[in-house]
Amino acid sequence: MDSALIPEGVKRCSFGKFAIGIIIFGGVLLWGVYAMLLIWLKGLNQTNMNDYYGFALWIWADLGVIALGGGAFFTGLLRYVIGKDELKNIINYAVLIGFICYSSALLILAIDVGQPLRSWFIFWHANVHSMLTEVAFCLSCYFAVLTIEYIPLILENRQINKVPFFHNLAHNMHEVMAIFAATGAFLSFFHQGSLGGVAGVLYGRPFAFREGIFIWPWTFFLFTWSAAAYGPCFTLFITRLTEKISGKKLVKQNVIDLLAKISGWTMGTYLIAKIIDTWYWASVSAPARGFNLIDFYSNNPFYGIWILIAEIVVCGIIPALILLTPKGRNNSTLLFTAVSLACIGVLLNRWVMVLQVMAMPVMTFDNWVMYIPSWQEVATTILPVAYGIILVMISFRYLPIFPQERELNS
Amino acid sequence: MFPFSFEWIWDLSHMIFMGGLVYALTIIGIGMTYCILKTVVDTMHGKGGGQQH
Amino acid sequence: MKEEGKHKKAKKYGMVINLDECTGCGACMVACMAENNVPFKEDESNKLDSITWMRVYKLTNGKSYPEADICYLPRPCMHCEGHNGHSPCVSVCPATATDYNHDTGIVSQIYTRCFGCRYCMGACPYHARYFNWWDPVWPEESTKYLSPNVSPRMRGIVEKCSFCFHRYQLAMDKAYLEGRTVLEENEYQTSCTQACPAGAITFGDLNNPDHKVHQLAKPDNKHGGRPGNTNVFRLLERLGTNPKVYYMSSREWVRRAGDNYLDDEDFAKNHRH
Numbered sequence: 001m002d003s004a005l006i007p008e009g010v011k012r013c014s015f016g017k018f019a020i021g022i023i024i025f026g027g028v029l030l031w032g033v034y035a036m037l038l039i040w041l042k043g044l045n046q047t048n049m050n051d052y053y054g055f056a057l058w059i060w061a062d063l064g065v066i067a068l069g070g071g072a073f074f075t076g077l078l079r080y081v082i083g084k085d086e087l088k089n090i091i092n093y094a095v096l097i098g099f100i101c102y103s104s105a106l107l108i109l110a111i112d113v114g115q116p117l118r119s120w121f122i123f124w125h126a127n128v129h130s131m132l133t134e135v136a137f138c139l140s141c142y143f144a145v146l147t148i149e150y151i152p153l154i155l156e157n158r159q160i161n162k163v164p165f166f167h168n169l170a171h172n173m174h175e176v177m178a179i180f181a182a183t184g185a186f187l188s189f190f191h192q193g194s195l196g197g198v199a200g201v202l203y204g205r206p207f208a209f210r211e212g213i214f215i216w217p218w219t220f221f222l223f224t225w226s227a228a229a230y231g232p233c234f235t236l237f238i239t240r241l242t243e244k245i246s247g248k249k250l251v252k253q254n255v256i257d258l259l260a261k262i263s264g265w266t267m268g269t270y271l272i273a274k275i276i277d278t279w280y281w282a283s284v285s286a287p288a289r290g291f292n293l294i295d296f297y298s299n300n301p302f303y304g305i306w307i308l309i310a311e312i313v314v315c316g317i318i319p320a321l322i323l324l325t326p327k328g329r330n331n332s333t334l335l336f337t338a339v340s341l342a343c344i345g346v347l348l349n350r351w352v353m354v355l356q357v358m359a360m361p362v363m364t365f366d367n368w369v370m371y372i373p374s375w376q377e378v379a380t381t382i383l384p385v386a387y388g389i390i391l392v393m394i395s396f397r398y399l400p401i402f403p404q405e406r407e408l409n410s
Numbered sequence: 411m412f413p414f415s416f417e418w419i420w421d422l423s424h425m426i427f428m429g430g431l432v433y434a435l436t437i438i439g440i441g442m443t444y445c446i447l448k449t450v451v452d453t454m455h456g457k458g459g460g461q462q463h
Numbered sequence: 464m465k466e467e468g469k470h471k472k473a474k475k476y477g478m479v480i481n482l483d484e485c486t487g488c489g490a491c492m493v494a495c496m497a498e499n500n501v502p503f504k505e506d507e508s509n510k511l512d513s514i515t516w517m518r519v520y521k522l523t524n525g526k527s528y529p530e531a532d533i534c535y536l537p538r539p540c541m542h543c544e545g546h547n548g549h550s551p552c553v554s555v556c557p558a559t560a561t562d563y564n565h566d567t568g569i570v571s572q573i574y575t576r577c578f579g580c581r582y583c584m585g586a587c588p589y590h591a592r593y594f595n596w597w598d599p600v601w602p603e604e605s606t607k608y609l610s611p612n613v614s615p616r617m618r619g620i621v622e623k624c625s626f627c628f629h630r631y632q633l634a635m636d637k638a639y640l641e642g643r644t645v646l647e648e649n650e651y652q653t654s655c656t657q658a659c660p661a662g663a664i665t666f667g668d669l670n671n672p673d674h675k676v677h678q679l680a681k682p683d684n685k686h687g688g689r690p691g692n693t694n695v696f697r698l699l700e701r702l703g704t705n706p707k708v709y710y711m712s713s714r715e716w717v718r719r720a721g722d723n724y725l726d727d728e729d730f731a732k733n734h735r736h
Binding site (some may be wrong): 043044045049050051052054055112113114115116118119121122124125126127129130131132133136198201202203204205206287288289290291292295357358362363364365366369 | 509511520521536545551554555556557558559560578579581583585586587589592593594596597598617618619620698699702703720721722723725726728
């Protein structure tokens with residue numbers, strides 16, 4: 001039915017099967033849209049946030065998808081600026097995943113503010129000293145860059161590409177892509193960092209606060225570094241998942257191996273920095289404010305020391321070691337386990353830096369406060385996931401995302 | 411965001427922040443303008459007709 | 464002389480709350496709500512999303528009879544100065560919707576500027592900032608009793624104690640008409656201060672040696688406003704928020720409850736006194 005739109009030389013499932021998939025995830029998407037409208041019309045009283053939880057599930061989702069979407073900027077940097085040419089075989093997918101992650105982040109932010117119609121104040125009345133201002137500017141600019149990186153891919157659709165103007169535009173955009181990729185890396189460095197800074201500058205919250213250099217707390221650098229390390233893991237995770245679902249090999253092993261290896265090294269060095277940061281925080285910063293490390297992880301039903309071990313050891317050191325060894329990278333089960341654990345690890349880190357910061361009491365006569373999101377919050381968090389799946393389905397079906405697919409499946 | 415809003419101060423923080431923003435936007439703007447103009451010229455010269463990429 | 468002139472220009476309004484005198488009656492909370500048109504819900508049982516610019520906490524020493532002791536601690540906004548106006552909340556607001564006024568030391572909230580990102584709430588360790596989760600609705604007849612000097616806030620934005628800033632403005636207007644630029648101590652007082660039946664709250668200019676707050680707290684401006692009085696402390700002093708609300712108590716356990724200390728830490732030694 002739609003075979004004229006499908007890239008030449010590749011096989012896709014029947015249109016009926018595709019349509020059923022779209023309808024199922026479209027239903028989930030509509031559920032999310034309904035919740036979103038409820039929130040916009042009735043206000044944030046539809047959530048379970050409260051005066052202790054000013055930041056909750058959404059901000060975590062925001063930080064989470066931006067970290068996971070970090071694969072786009074880092075792979076782009078490696079491919080276009082550093083010159084790792086093999087990565088041209090995975091960069092399209094990294095860009096698509098990044099585009100989905102960043103558009104989702106912007107949507108979630110638009111739902112999260114109390115007065116959505118005033119959202120533009122963050123640009124117009126910008127307080128340049130606020131980390132959130134830096135996030136807003138860099139995030140929007142980088143989303144523009146991702147859109148520019150995604151456009152040539154759309155233009156390469158079999159039918160669109162027949163139009164000379166679009167064909168030439170796609171070609172010309174590819175020609176100067178290195179400049180856009182470098183700008184994207186510059187912007188990403190700052191917004192990934194400033195997202196880390198959001199928590200790190202809170203000197204009234206000893207759990208979040210970190211010392212730093214000049215105006216940047218250490219979390220600024222840790223967040224950028226972790227996005228560079230864990231973002232490509234998410235690209236690999238989704239690539240592997242797409243291969244499993246479509247039943248096709250889409251990217252050659254040497255490309256996967258290269259990205260996994262770079263990710264492993266970045267993750268390893270990040271973890272060394274993270275461990276030093278945690279040690280300094282536990283032995284110097286926190287005691288100077290009257291806290292022992294264990295105070296941050298006790299007297300509450302959820303936030304135990306397990307969360308620190310899970311983040312750094314189980315979902316940090318273990319996947320890093322797997323990715324650093326050739327045997328680990330070449331064993332598809334081990335590799336998949338490693339990238340899955342890494343994704344959980346970075347999501348845990350972002351959870352802790354948002355939710356645990358809010359949960360922990362600072363005044364001696366205050367108490368830990370737990371939080372369970374409302375269905376509206378859950379639905380609006382699942383909304384971008386459904387949107388992402390739909391966009392991946394459409395892009396995979398109609399756009400030449402994987403240059404090696406034809407060769408690998410001939 | 412602009413010097414005419416009352417919270418604007420001509421200090422180093424504003425210059426660095428807004429300088430970085432203008433720098434990024436300029437590169438993105440020039441890059442896209444170049445792409446579109448070159449595409450118009452290429453198309454007028456008959457490039458890309460009926461080709462597959 | 465020059466120094467004295469400068470001193471008079473830059474005021475630093477603050478409070479000293481005598482916790483030994485506070486009975487926990489809650490009159491300050493009620494006065495504050497009435498004075499500042501603070502909205503309330505039909506069901507106020509969930510204190511996690513109800514607005515109380517001034518909130519009275521109940522502290523206990525955790526001991527059993529006969530050593531058991533309690534203390535009530537009223538907590539308005541601390542109007543933190545941080546380091547040179549770098550308050551925890553002001554510095555993080557992305558839209559410049561909250562400001563540290565160097566002339567009065569008051570941290571303001573611009574309701575029509577706030578777009579409800581709630582970053583300031585996350586930054587405040589005192590939970591002095593509140594979000595308007597609902598539209599403010601008053602019973603029909605009580606709208607007549609709203610204060611015309613304070614604008615009600617809309618849904619979706621953050622609000623907090625303003626040290627009754629409208630009273631400062633009214634007092635300054637009056638003084639200006641009378642050809643004065645300096646206020647007398649009693650010309651500008653917050654509603655909670657005036658409502659306290661025990662007289663536990665003292666309000667005034669911490670920079671003015673003639674004001675009672677200055678005499679009680681003896682703030683050391685060279686060291687971030689640390690109190691010079693041994694019975695006076697500030698909440699979470701060690702974080703460096705540099706608040707302008709001081710507390711006073713003769714009981715050591717109360718003073719200790721004002722901040723976090725390690726178990727093996729010598730409180731007396733670390734409390735600078």
